[in-house]
Structure formats: C-alpha cells, structure tokens
Amino acid sequence: MNKLLDKSTAKQLIINGEYVEAPTYAPLFSPYSDEKIADIAMADQALTEKAIEAAYNSRKVIGNMPAFQRAEILENAARILTERAEEAATIISNESSKPIMFSRGEVSRTIETYKFAAEEAKRIHGETIPFDAASGGIGRIGYTLREPIGVVGAITPFNFPMNLVAHKVGPAIAAGNSIVLKPASQTPLSALFIAEVFKDAGLPAGVLNVITGPGSVIGDVLVKDERIKLITFTGSPSVGIGISNKAGLKKTTLELGSNSALIIDKDIDIDSIIDRCVMGAFSNQGQVCISTQRIYVHQDLYEEFTSKFAAAAKQLKLGDPLAEDTYISSLISKKELERTLDWIEETKKSNAEILAGGYAQNGVLAPTIIVNADHALKVSCQEVFAPIVVVNKVDSVKVAVELVNDSRFGLQAGIYTNNVQHALYASKNLEVGGVIINDVPTYRVDQMPYGGVKESGTGREGLKYAIEEMTEMKLVVWNQ
Structure with missing residues (x-):
C-alpha cells in the first residue's frame, strides 16, 4: 500500500x-x-x-x-x-x-x-x-x-x-x-x-x-x-x-456513442414540450447516451421554439450538485470542460449563432443552445456529451429524417407530431434502434429493449x- x-x-x-x-x-x-x-x-x-x-x-x-x-x-x-x-x-x-x-x-x-x-x-x-x-x-x-x-x-x-x-x-x-x-x-x-x-x-x-x-x-x-x-x-x-x-x-x-435527434413537426403546441426538451438536452449536464443533441424544427414554429427554449435554458440553476435546486453542475472532468469549450469556439468561427450559454461559470458549463450550425461542426456530427444542443430549421419531416440519418450513430430519435402519417414515416425511415413518438429521444424505462445501430x-x-x-x-x- x-x-x-x-x-x-x-x-x-x-x-x-x-x-x-x-x-x-x-x-x-x-x-x-x-x-x-x-x-x-x-x-x-x-x-x-x-x-x-x-x-x-x-x-x-x-x-x-x-x-x-x-x-x-x-x-x-x-x-x-x-x-x-x-x-x-x-x-x-x-x-x-x-x-x-x-x-x-x-x-x-x-x-x-x-x-x-x-x-x-x-x-x-x-x-x-x-x-x-x-x-x-x-x-x-x-x-x-x-x-x-x-x-x-x-x-x-x-x-x-x-x-x-x-x-x-x-x-x-x-x-x-x-x-x-x-x-x-x-x-x-x-x-x-x-x-x-x-x-x-x-x-x-x-x-x-x-x-x-x-x-x-x-x-x-x-x-x-x-x-x-x-x-x-x-x-x-x-x-x-x-x-x-x-x-x-x-x-x-x-x-x-450517439448524437440523438428530435424532430418537431409544424402542428405542435410549443409550450407543452419545452420542459421535456430542457430535460432531454440538459439533464445530467447532457451526459446521457440518449441526450437530445440535435433538434430539427419546422420553419413555421422555429422562431417561437428557439426563443422559448433559450428563455427556459437561461432559468436553470448552476452550481453545487448537492444543492436541492441545482439543475446543472460540473462535467465529469476539467478535460471534458476544455473540450466542449473548444467545440463551442469552433462554432463561433462559423455562421452558427449561440442563443444561450456558450461559457463556463465557476467551472460549470452553462446550458448552451446553438442555431444555424453546419452539419460538419463537431457539436453537430460528433457526440457532445455536455449541455449543448443544436437547433436547425427544416421545411418538412422528410427532410428532417434525412438530416437525422446523416450520422454515424443511430441510438434513439424522437418526433413530436400530431400527423399519423408523419409519425409512421419517421418510425419506418429513421435509422435508429428506438423511435420515440411525441417525446424526446432521451426517454427510457428500464425494461424496454435499448440499443442502437451503426456506431451506436x-x-x-x-x-x-x-x-x-x-x-x-x-x-x-x-x-x-
């Protein structure tokens, strides 16, 4: 010893x-x-x-x-x-x-x-x-x-x-x-x-x-x-x-690995899903295998969703993990914090815009929302494993499904829609191990089959x- x-x-x-x-x-x-x-x-x-x-x-x-x-x-x-x-x-x-x-x-x-x-x-x-x-x-x-x-x-x-x-x-x-x-x-x-x-x-x-x-x-x-x-x-x-x-x-x-995605169709009441989107992206500092990392929102709802989502993210309490009201605390290591800040810096050099977060406060990465991010950016195509989420605009569920599938990962994906045909289309065409309809891809109960395809x-x-x-x-x- x-x-x-x-x-x-x-x-x-x-x-x-x-x-x-x-x-x-x-x-x-x-x-x-x-x-x-x-x-x-x-x-x-x-x-x-x-x-x-x-x-x-x-x-x-x-x-x-x-x-x-x-x-x-x-x-x-x-x-x-x-x-x-x-x-x-x-x-x-x-x-x-x-x-x-x-x-x-x-x-x-x-x-x-x-x-x-x-x-x-x-x-x-x-x-x-x-x-x-x-x-x-x-x-x-x-x-x-x-x-x-x-x-x-x-x-x-x-x-x-x-x-x-x-x-x-x-x-x-x-x-x-x-x-x-x-x-x-x-x-x-x-x-x-x-x-x-x-x-x-x-x-x-x-x-x-x-x-x-x-x-x-x-x-x-x-x-x-x-x-x-x-x-x-x-x-x-x-x-x-x-x-x-x-x-x-x-x-x-x-x-x-995973970089799980959520599709939001045009017929959704945004107020009813914000809390779930916050949980999906930011619970456990985003260090969840099925954390919501990419969100594709129909263009008709894009402005409303991004403004309300960013406002909700800014309300989350950062700090001591043992405090009752803390929602976001430290990433698992300083090395991980440095990596995520480097990835955020990469987005700042692109046409992407940071709507919330993008900085560390007392060693805790603030919940970060990035919009208009190119698919090739690390925050989009790799597994971020941090409280960082990318939100992009789409004009149809079909386009969104193609973007979700353009990934080397395929663990789980979610879609919010009130259109049965769109739900069926997504469940058939998403290249993932699990499709979650009308919830975030971060949903899991422990008796369900859980696993993925591709590099997941x-x-x-x-x-x-x-x-x-x-x-x-x-x-x-x-x-x-």
Missing part, C-alpha cells in the same frame, strides 16, 4: 466476497469541488486474473441455484437499496457531480431495474418445436433450454454509475452468471456500494467481483481471458470497436433482452 495512503478513505477491490488490497492507490476527486473523496485501489493484471478466477469458480454456484432463489437475492438487493436510497444518491452526486435531484431519480430507477431482473429470473425458458412439421421429424419431440453463459465481464460508464451497473449485474445474476465488474475510473464508489448491498442480500461470494483501476490494463485482461464468455460494455465507440476487434468469438454487447453499438439492454444475450440456447431432441 502507498506510504501516504489515508486508510480511512482507501477503497479496496472486492474479490470472492472479500476486500483485497492493491499494490497502488489513486486519489479520487470531486469533479465539482476538487476535494479528495477517496483513494481507489488500482488493480493490475494479476489481481484482475484473481477476480476472474473467483468468478469462474463460483459460476456453478449461481448457475445451479434455483430461479426463485436468484430472484429472492435480487429482490433483497432492491429492498436494501430502497432503505439506503439517500446514501446511494449522495454517493452518485459526490463522485460524478450529478445534481442530487437526478441522482435520486437514478437510484429509483436502479431499484426498479433490480426488481425487473428478479421478475425476469423466473421467466427464462425456451420453446417446444413441432418436429413433425418436417417429414424427417416424425416420432421426435424437441425443445430449447436457455443456460447461463458462465462468466460475464462488465465494463460500465460514469454517467449512470449505479443504474448502468444494474443493467449488467441484474440480468447476469438473473440468468445464473457470475460477474467481474470494472466500473468507470471516476465513479467506482457506486459499484463498490452495490457489491456491499448484494453481499447483504445473500449473493454467494465470488459471484460479483469489483475491480477498480486503469481500463487499459483491466479491460485487456477481461477481453482476452478465455474464462470470460461475454463482455458487456457501455462507453465510447473507439474503445468499443477495440473490444470487438480483440474479442474474437467471445460474445459482446456494446452500447456506444450491437446487442440490446433491457432485462429480458440482456438475459437473451447472457444465456446460450441448447436444443434437446427426443426420438420416441
């Missing part, structure tokens, strides 16, 4: 149900206040392999456990988390600077996610196949089973450090798998907290192992180790593509759908 390490703030690894020291520790600072929160264990290759070994050795324990018992453990975890909800929300806000109002919302969703996982644990089944439909099938019956895949390697992001862990851990346990979890470097405390919750919930030792430290070291070991049967990753496209290239025949579920990734999350990824189908045929 480091000589200068403060033992009271040291957070060890969790391997095989026990706290394990690492050779080195790194300080974790609040993105908002810069105060040190904790010292985080840095796992090396040997410790990562130790965690994989623990998961591998416990895979039969969880795999052979009856479904009702797996469900009970998940229900227990949801109950314990309900009792410790405010503590959990405070951890999220401290490590990620997510405003406490949104952290509480995340904890509520995490509880629901584990409840959904408990329910799905009891619904894992195959189907019977009519073998006599083929002439060679007479006298035979067949059915499929879904069996646990084994050990799941889970790599999670910082933006929903508790609920996106739940979207990997919940279905893995429900399906009877063991897990090695590598949380984001800035938000490890949420994952360590959840591991404690599961220990109290009765999860056998070794089923959930949490290893913190550098992604380049831990991620490489997880992807290459043959005992890991599936990698589920949420993060950047570049890292996801790297995982895919190294994984070989290992199964992968990859939730990658492969596979689907959402408990039932994640369990399909985390199980193998086996066919059984009886010759009578």
Whole structure:
C-alpha cells in the first residue's frame, strides 16, 4: 500500500466476497469541488486474473441455484437499496457531480431495474418445436433450454454509475452468471456500494467481483481471458470497436456513442414540450447516451421554439450538485470542460449563432443552445456529451429524417407530431434502434429493449433482452 495512503478513505477491490488490497492507490476527486473523496485501489493484471478466477469458480454456484432463489437475492438487493436510497444518491452526486435531484431519480430507477431482473429470473425458458412439421421429424419431440453463459465481464460508464451497473449485474445474476465488474475510473464508489448491498442480500461470494483501476490494463485482461464468455460494455465507440476487434468469438454487447435527434413537426403546441426538451438536452449536464443533441424544427414554429427554449435554458440553476435546486453542475472532468469549450469556439468561427450559454461559470458549463450550425461542426456530427444542443430549421419531416440519418450513430430519435402519417414515416425511415413518438429521444424505462445501430453499438439492454444475450440456447431432441 502507498506510504501516504489515508486508510480511512482507501477503497479496496472486492474479490470472492472479500476486500483485497492493491499494490497502488489513486486519489479520487470531486469533479465539482476538487476535494479528495477517496483513494481507489488500482488493480493490475494479476489481481484482475484473481477476480476472474473467483468468478469462474463460483459460476456453478449461481448457475445451479434455483430461479426463485436468484430472484429472492435480487429482490433483497432492491429492498436494501430502497432503505439506503439517500446514501446511494449522495454517493452518485459526490463522485460524478450529478445534481442530487437526478441522482435520486437514478437510484429509483436502479431499484426498479433490480426488481425487473428478479421478475425476469423466473421467466427464462425456451420453446417446444413441432418436429413433425418436417417429414424427417416424425416420432421426435424437441425443445430449447436457455443456460447461463458462465462468466460475464462488465465494463460500465460514469454517467449512470449505479443504474448502468444494474443493467449488467441484474440480468447476469438473473440468468445464473457470475460477474467481474470494472466500473468507470471516476465513479467506482457506486459499484463498490452495490457489491456491499448484494453481499447483504445473500449473493454467494465470488459471484460479483469489483475491480477498480486503469481500463487499459483491466479491460485487456477481461477481453482476452478465455474464462470470460461475454463482455458487456457501455462507453465510447473507439474503445468499443477495440473490444470487438480483440474479442474474437467471445460474445459482446456494446452500447456506444450517439448524437440523438428530435424532430418537431409544424402542428405542435410549443409550450407543452419545452420542459421535456430542457430535460432531454440538459439533464445530467447532457451526459446521457440518449441526450437530445440535435433538434430539427419546422420553419413555421422555429422562431417561437428557439426563443422559448433559450428563455427556459437561461432559468436553470448552476452550481453545487448537492444543492436541492441545482439543475446543472460540473462535467465529469476539467478535460471534458476544455473540450466542449473548444467545440463551442469552433462554432463561433462559423455562421452558427449561440442563443444561450456558450461559457463556463465557476467551472460549470452553462446550458448552451446553438442555431444555424453546419452539419460538419463537431457539436453537430460528433457526440457532445455536455449541455449543448443544436437547433436547425427544416421545411418538412422528410427532410428532417434525412438530416437525422446523416450520422454515424443511430441510438434513439424522437418526433413530436400530431400527423399519423408523419409519425409512421419517421418510425419506418429513421435509422435508429428506438423511435420515440411525441417525446424526446432521451426517454427510457428500464425494461424496454435499448440499443442502437451503426456506431451506436450491437446487442440490446433491457432485462429480458440482456438475459437473451447472457444465456446460450441448447436444443434437446427426443426420438420416441
């Protein structure tokens, strides 16, 4: 252990149900206040392999456990988390600077996610196949089973450090798998907290192992180790593509980038949608995989929408994430703030106009609305992951759909319209994993299938759908 390490703030690894020291520790600072929160264990290759070994050795324990018992453990975890909800929300806000109002919302969703996982644990089944439909099938019956895949390697992001862990851990346990979890470097405390919750919930030792430290070291070991049967990753496209290239025949579920778009048709009451547009663009500082980044408004409503949207954005409270009325706080790092300010500077050199924000106040980026932005600007064509939204004028839904599709991403898109034909056209022609009609693309409930096309990734999350990824189908045929 480091000589200068403060033992009271040291957070060890969790391997095989026990706290394990690492050779080195790194300080974790609040993105908002810069105060040190904790010292985080840095796992090396040997410790990562130790965690994989623990998961591998416990895979039969969880795999052979009856479904009702797996469900009970998940229900227990949801109950314990309900009792410790405010503590959990405070951890999220401290490590990620997510405003406490949104952290509480995340904890509520995490509880629901584990409840959904408990329910799905009891619904894992195959189907019977009519073998006599083929002439060679007479006298035979067949059915499929879904069996646990084994050990799941889970790599999670910082933006929903508790609920996106739940979207990997919940279905893995429900399906009877063991897990090695590598949380984001800035938000490890949420994952360590959840591991404690599961220990109290009765999860056998070794089923959930949490290893913190550098992604380049831990991620490489997880992807290459043959005992890991599936990698589920949420993060950047570049890292996801790297995982895919190294994984070989290992199964992968990859939730990658996005620059989600919203279309506003000409027949919409603008006052009724402003609050949703503000939430979609600016909740959690825009650090949401399906944050509303591009808005295409029909020219008849463009002036009204932009003026009301900008006025609403300017009312949002900036500041301390633990203050009850804070809506926008710090981005996850100073580096991210510098990047977003650089992107804003790029827009200032173009014909684009900034209607709101465009500056940082006490290290917090003000909610920023940019209009008349060229499609080639970074704020439009790349994933901004900040409280920045681009609003452009269109003359039809068809043109808007073409602009939405002119992207290397395709996670979710939304359309506000009262025209059924326009809604059907958008739902058929938008090149995305999910189309949200009469709401922002930022809409998600945790049981729905969630995932994208193009560089937004492969596979689907959402408990039932994640369990399909985390199980193998086996066919059984009886010759009578």
